[in-house]
Amino acid sequence: xxxxxxxxxxxxxxxxxxxxEYPGISIxxxxxxxxxxxxxxGHVAVGxxxxxxxxPALSMIADDVRSAVDAVEGVATVDVRWLGAPVxxxxxxxxxxxxxxxxxxxxxxRIGRGPVACPRCGSPTDEQSMFGPSRCRAVHTCPTCAEVVxxxxx
Amino acid sequence: MGRTWTSMDDFEAFLDGGGIVEVxxxxxxxxxxxxxxxxxxxxxxxxxxxxxxRDWIPRTPGLRHKMxxxxxxxxxxxxxxxxxxxxxxxxxxxxxxxIEDLFAGRSKFHNVFHYQAKTWGDQVAISFLVDAAALAxxxxxxxxxxxxxxxxxxxxxxSEEGFHMRMGEERMLxxxxxxxxxxxxxxxSLDDWWWPxxxxxxxxxxxxxxLMRWHIKSERNEVLRARWVQKFVPLLMSYGFSVPxxxxxxxxxxxxxxxxxxxxxxxxxxxxMGGPDSARRIADAAANWADTHWVRRVxxxxxxxxxxxxx
Numbered sequence: 001x002x003x004x005x006x007x008x009x010x011x012x013x014x015x016x017x018x019x020x021e022y023p024g025i026s027i028x029x030x031x032x033x034x035x036x037x038x039x040x041x042g043h044v045a046v047g048x049x050x051x052x053x054x055x056p057a058l059s060m061i062a063d064d065v066r067s068a069v070d071a072v073e074g075v076a077t078v079d080v081r082w083l084g085a086p087v088x089x090x091x092x093x094x095x096x097x098x099x100x101x102x103x104x105x106x107x108x109x110r111i112g113r114g115p116v117a118c119p120r121c122g123s124p125t126d127e128q129s130m131f132g133p134s135r136c137r138a139v140h141t142c143p144t145c146a147e148v149v150x151x152x153x154x
Numbered sequence: 155m156g157r158t159w160t161s162m163d164d165f166e167a168f169l170d171g172g173g174i175v176e177v178x179x180x181x182x183x184x185x186x187x188x189x190x191x192x193x194x195x196x197x198x199x200x201x202x203x204x205x206x207x208r209d210w211i212p213r214t215p216g217l218r219h220k221m222x223x224x225x226x227x228x229x230x231x232x233x234x235x236x237x238x239x240x241x242x243x244x245x246x247x248x249x250x251x252x253i254e255d256l257f258a259g260r261s262k263f264h265n266v267f268h269y270q271a272k273t274w275g276d277q278v279a280i281s282f283l284v285d286a287a288a289l290a291x292x293x294x295x296x297x298x299x300x301x302x303x304x305x306x307x308x309x310x311x312x313s314e315e316g317f318h319m320r321m322g323e324e325r326m327l328x329x330x331x332x333x334x335x336x337x338x339x340x341x342x343s344l345d346d347w348w349w350p351x352x353x354x355x356x357x358x359x360x361x362x363x364x365l366m367r368w369h370i371k372s373e374r375n376e377v378l379r380a381r382w383v384q385k386f387v388p389l390l391m392s393y394g395f396s397v398p399x400x401x402x403x404x405x406x407x408x409x410x411x412x413x414x415x416x417x418x419x420x421x422x423x424x425x426x427m428g429g430p431d432s433a434r435r436i437a438d439a440a441a442n443w444a445d446t447h448w449v450r451r452v453x454x455x456x457x458x459x460x461x462x463x464x465x
Contacts, residue, residue: 020317056225059218060320105313106306128239133232133314134225141239146177148239148307 006038006074013068014046020057020064021134025100027061031092034083042076044069047083051136058082090152101152108140110153118142118149125149156180169369174302177243188364189301190246197237198256198263199288204230205439206267210277222321226281229318233311240303257440259427264288265420266350268429275336275343278329281322283344283351283386289315290378291355298372330393337394344390345398352413353421355379380412387411 014036015028027033027048035047046065050058062080069078090109093101101107102119110116115124118140125140132139132150140149156179159165165182175181175189207227214220242249255261266284271277292312299305329340359366359374366374387397388411401414423429427436 020320021314023313023316054221054225056222056321057317060317105310107310129235131228131232132235133229133310135228137232139232139235139239146243147303148236148243150236150310 003038003040006042006044006072007036009072010038010044010046010069010075011036013072014065017061017064017068020060022101022105024104025097027065029094029097029100031088031094032061034086042074043079044072044075044077045079045081047081049083049086049088051088052134054135093152105150106147107137107150107152110138110151116140116149116151118145118147120147120149121145125151127151166367169300173300174305175300176302184364185368186244186246188368189304189370190241190244192295192365192370193237193241193244193304194247194252195262195264196292197234197241197252198261199267200230200234200237201256202263202267202435202439204228204234205435205442206271206280207277209271210274213274215274219325222325226318226321229314233314236307236311237304240307243303253443257436257443259432259436262425264354265424265429266347266354267435268424268427268432269346269350270431270434273339273343275329275339276347278322278325278340279343279347279351281318282326283347284354285315285318285322286386287351287354287382289319290382294373294378295371298369300369326393330395341395344395348398349417349420352379352383352416353418355382356421357416357418383413384411 011028011033014033015026017027019025019027019030022030030051032048032050033046034049035045037045046069048061048065062082065080066078069075069080091111093109098109101109106119108116108119108125116127117123118125121142121144123142123144125142127138127140129139131137136152138151138153140151141147142149156176158180159168159182162182162184165185169175175185204227207223207230210223211220211227214223238249238252241247241252247255252261256263266280266287271280289312292308292315296305296308296312299308326340329336332340355378356375358376359371363371363374365371387402390397399414403412403414404410405412420429424432427433
């Protein structure tokens with residue numbers, strides 16, 4: 001099999017792995033996949049970067065990636081690593097994932113330092129707490145529709 | 155202003171048609187009270203559960219577990235935070251009143267947090283059995299919940315609780331794979347926590363249960379409880395642990411497990427704040443609230459920062 005074809009298949013397999021805290025949102029769309037190397041004889045190396053280095057989901061995500069890639073035809077060995085660089089930033093989250101987070105989880109993504117729009121009504125929200133249920137999220141409220149919104153931030 | 159309904163029949167027809175109530179709707183007072191009481195208990199339970207988890211941060215066997223316990227503590231406290239905001243938005247009690255009622259023993263939280271977690275085995279049993287029971291109850295609410303703001307928060311909470319369950323399974327597998335001392339410790343924890351976990355679902359739902367009628371809950375307590383038993387009995391047995399229920403029966407034809415008679419007295423005692431550890435837990439949570447007063451004072455007095463963010 002050509003390495004291009006194998007790499008495509010592996011990439012597709014990695015994209016089936018969802019974030020454990022956001023079922024339905026792929027870790028690829030969250031920007032966690034940094035590198036993917038394949039050799040003609042089926043050795044695969046996947047490099048991932050964590051949103052936060054203390055994230056407790058790292059081993060779970062790596063396990064999920066390993067089993068997804070393992071199941072791909074033509075794969076002989078899989079090496080999954082968490083890389084120390086580059087540093088993950090919220091702007092690595094794709095437009096698709098941002099839309100899904102807003103629609104399915106009422107979670108906004110904060111890019112830069114400007115106001116954060118409410119995922120329900122679009123009005124600017126007010127920050128209530130720098131931290132929510134995880135270090136990568138703040139808690140905001142919407143003064144217009146009263147929604148309690150979580151905001152992903154770098 | 156939101157929607158209004160001319161009568162309770164009109165409102166119930168709206169709910170039966172799959173209608174979702176929003177915070178600014180003019181909902182019937184009985185519905186508002188029922189939803190609020192439900193959210194209040196959920197929020198209190200997240201806070202009390204988070205504080206239990208926090209007690210174990212310095213005591214975890216290993217750094218990997220410590221990382222998980224730290225993150226789980228933040229999750230639970232974060233859930234409490236979100237739920238208290240949604241609860242306070244219902245204009246029945248302010249957030250401060252909700253907290254004060256909790257510390258005065260005037261409002262409820264889940265029975266399981268009225269017991270003491272004495273060993274790491276207890277903590278594993280909690281994250282394995284109790285989290286699964288709590289998740290099953292929350293899923294039964296989320297599936298069909300008629301109150302929009304709660305439903306949306308629940309979706310996020312459930313995804314995270316699902317993740318806790320996987321961590322619980324991992325903790326359980328590790329202990330099941332451990333030494334005889336570890337296995338004996340865990341068996342003791344199962345013996346202590348089996349019944350409280352099962353009682354978390356509550357007694358059989360009454361026929362006229364308003365929580366069911368108003369589409370706050372979508373499944374009956376006994377159905378959820380039976381499903382939990384069906385899942386955990388064979389699972390624990392497959393790892394060589396026993397279930398402390400002498401009345402447990404197995405039907406080979408359907409391969410199903412049914413628990414024996416349940417004594418509801420311990421549950422009633424916890425609801426009356428008379429559980430084995432109720433007084434200490436509440437006092438502890440209140441002391442924690444007092445100890446962190448300075449943090450709230452600093453944040454409350456920092457309007458410039460909040461304004462800077464909004465600008």
